[in-house]
Amino acid sequence: MSKIEIKNFNLYYGNFHALKDISISIEEKRITAMIGPSGCGKSTLLRSINRINDTIEGVKTEGEVNIEGVNIYNDNVDVDFLRRNVGMVFQRPNPFPISIYENVAFGLRVNRIASSKEIIDETVEKSLKSVLLWDNMKDKLHKSALTLTLEQQQRLCIARGIAVAPHIILLDEPCSSLDPVATREIEELMIRLKDDYTIVIVTHNMQQAARISQDTAFMLLGKLIEFSKTDKIFTNPSKKETDDYVSGRFG
Amino acid sequence: MIKLNPKLSQKLSYTLLFMATMLAIIPVLVIIFFIVKNGASSISWEFLTSMPRNGMRAGGILPAIVGTFSIVVCAIIITLPIGVCAAIYLNEYAKDNLLTRIIKLAIVNLAGVPSVVYGLFGLGIFVMFLKLGVSIIAGALTLSIMELPVIITTAKGALNSVPQSFREASLSLGVTRWQTIRYVVLPNALPGILTGAILSIARISGETAPILFTVAVFYVPNLPNSIFDQVMTLPYHLYIVSTQIPNMPKNVIYGTTLVLMMMVLTMSFVAIFGRAYFRKHRKW
Numbered sequence: 001m002s003k004i005e006i007k008n009f010n011l012y013y014g015n016f017h018a019l020k021d022i023s024i025s026i027e028e029k030r031i032t033a034m035i036g037p038s039g040c041g042k043s044t045l046l047r048s049i050n051r052i053n054d055t056i057e058g059v060k061t062e063g064e065v066n067i068e069g070v071n072i073y074n075d076n077v078d079v080d081f082l083r084r085n086v087g088m089v090f091q092r093p094n095p096f097p098i099s100i101y102e103n104v105a106f107g108l109r110v111n112r113i114a115s116s117k118e119i120i121d122e123t124v125e126k127s128l129k130s131v132l133l134w135d136n137m138k139d140k141l142h143k144s145a146l147t148l149t150l151e152q153q154q155r156l157c158i159a160r161g162i163a164v165a166p167h168i169i170l171l172d173e174p175c176s177s178l179d180p181v182a183t184r185e186i187e188e189l190m191i192r193l194k195d196d197y198t199i200v201i202v203t204h205n206m207q208q209a210a211r212i213s214q215d216t217a218f219m220l221l222g223k224l225i226e227f228s229k230t231d232k233i234f235t236n237p238s239k240k241e242t243d244d245y246v247s248g249r250f251g
Numbered sequence: 252m253i254k255l256n257p258k259l260s261q262k263l264s265y266t267l268l269f270m271a272t273m274l275a276i277i278p279v280l281v282i283i284f285f286i287v288k289n290g291a292s293s294i295s296w297e298f299l300t301s302m303p304r305n306g307m308r309a310g311g312i313l314p315a316i317v318g319t320f321s322i323v324v325c326a327i328i329i330t331l332p333i334g335v336c337a338a339i340y341l342n343e344y345a346k347d348n349l350l351t352r353i354i355k356l357a358i359v360n361l362a363g364v365p366s367v368v369y370g371l372f373g374l375g376i377f378v379m380f381l382k383l384g385v386s387i388i389a390g391a392l393t394l395s396i397m398e399l400p401v402i403i404t405t406a407k408g409a410l411n412s413v414p415q416s417f418r419e420a421s422l423s424l425g426v427t428r429w430q431t432i433r434y435v436v437l438p439n440a441l442p443g444i445l446t447g448a449i450l451s452i453a454r455i456s457g458e459t460a461p462i463l464f465t466v467a468v469f470y471v472p473n474l475p476n477s478i479f480d481q482v483m484t485l486p487y488h489l490y491i492v493s494t495q496i497p498n499m500p501k502n503v504i505y506g507t508t509l510v511l512m513m514m515v516l517t518m519s520f521v522a523i524f525g526r527a528y529f530r531k532h533r534k535w
């Protein structure tokens with residue numbers, strides 16, 4: 001069974017039909033990339049997987065998004081619990097303006113997942129280790145998160161998400177505000193995380209998709225044009241639009 | 252048309268803009284200078300802490316200070332929680348529908364209603380209909396009604412300036428909407444809400460019309476014992492000593508003015524420095 005199975009999914013912003021009949025199956029413990037020109041609906045699709053689009057007024061959806069066989073758009077789904085299982089990292093690093101430690105502990109505390117200091121300490125350490133921030137930061141845990149570099153902030157945001165133990169991580173152009181060196185670092189981190197999490201990443205950068213992902217979805221104007229192994233999308237796509245896009249003829 | 256040389260026109264426009272700024276602040280400075288010059292001599296410990304004597308012509312203004320202070324404190328205790336709750340509702344929960352738009356329009360327009368209208372309204376509702384009489388609570392409620400739209404507007408602005416990305420970050424951790432407001436939005440908005448509140452206090456401390464019919468009296472021999480007592484207030488006392496009593500020594504008038512002005516200015520400065528401090532040292 002696929003980890004995430006989207007079936008005939010449509011999304012409207014008011015009258016604007018942003019996602020048109022999308023069907024896609026995303027496999028567990030792989031990196032799936034979503035590429036396509038600006039405005040094609042990549043972020044919208046990604047944000048449908050943890051229902052964060054619900055917070056935008058006037059959004060309507062049709063169809064299904066199944067995670068482990070359960071349609072998350074069912075009425076009886078606990079959206080907050082869903083979001084705990086499906087973490088999200090945003091385009092601009094958005095740590096809270098509190099200490100590094102408190103950022104990672106935030107979800108644990110507020111969701112009352114853990115209250116004992118030992119467990120929180122332990123989870124903070126484990127989360128920071130898994131994003132390779134621990135060695136540098138273990139003595140500065142109580143400094144403000146805003147003192148970090150952008151790359152470190154983005155790592156911290158990933159750690160903050162990991163701390164509440166999701167099994168899926170959605171990333172929306174996580175490297176677009178970073179320089180090339182920092183981008184490579186975050187890419188390596190994602191490749192490491194793939195062994196434990198199912199990762200879906202939206203990217204503008206086709207080289208990035210080619211470097212890190214196993215599967216790639218190509219979208220255009222709200223439609224899913226092609227979805228298959230990354231190698232195939234970049235070397236031998238079956239649709240003409242995909243070929244035009246990946247070879248740089250438009251977009 | 253004469254074309255000025257660009258250097259000259261640059262200089263000229265700079266001068267004009269600078270003069271306009273000066274024109275705006277000079278009258279204020281002149282007023283402050285005069286009040287301080289004429290009032291400073293009458294400020295003394297006795298003036299601040301004793302009752303008026305000799306038909307207000309001597310003694311102190313303690314009851315007016317205490318009166319203004321108690322009305323304003325009551326008013327802010329009433330408005331702040333209600334105003335913040337309403338602002339949270341409007342900014343975080345209200346759907347953009349007809350009702351919401353009417354409420355928002357009403358709030359904007361209520362802030363423009365002349366304060367004497369609130370005074371008469373307070374007289375009708377609180378003093379007479381609810382039989383609270385002329386009292387601190389009636390005055391405080393009147394000021395609350397008047398100040399509520401302002402508090403809602405500033406609190407809403409403070410909430411609105413909390414970046415959407417913080418809300419999304421919190422929600423994406425599985426934190427509920429209310430918890431997000433409680434632990435992310437409110438702490439970030441708090442400095443803005445508090446400065447708005449302090450500026451409101453400063454503003455209502457000087458209001459005369461709303462308290463004229465609802466709480467202020469010419470003279471009371473005692474300090475208030477409860478919120479159902481009448482009190483003297485600084486703005487009304489100032490009106491009385493400047494117009495209603497013959498042979499009033501000028502320094503009493505200027506002294507009273509100075510006290511009122513210092514009270515308002517101090518609060519404004521506290522608000523400004525408080526905001527700067529919060530910005531620098533914010534935990535949030």
Ligand SMILES: Nc1ncnc2c1ncn2[C@@H]1O[C@H](COP(=O)(O)OP(=O)(O)OP(=O)(O)O)[C@@H](O)[C@H]1O
Binds near residue numbers: 036
């Ligand atoms: N809140 C919104 N209200 C109305 N329309 C929206 C909203 N958000 C996005 N859209 C529209 O939906 C379409 C898809 O937007 P989306 O952000 O998903 O594109 P994207 O592929 O992520 O683009 P980009 O690469 O620029 O991030 C766009 O045409 C956009 O204008």
Ligand SMILES: [Mg+2]
Binds near residue numbers: 042043044172
């Ligand atoms: Mg996008």
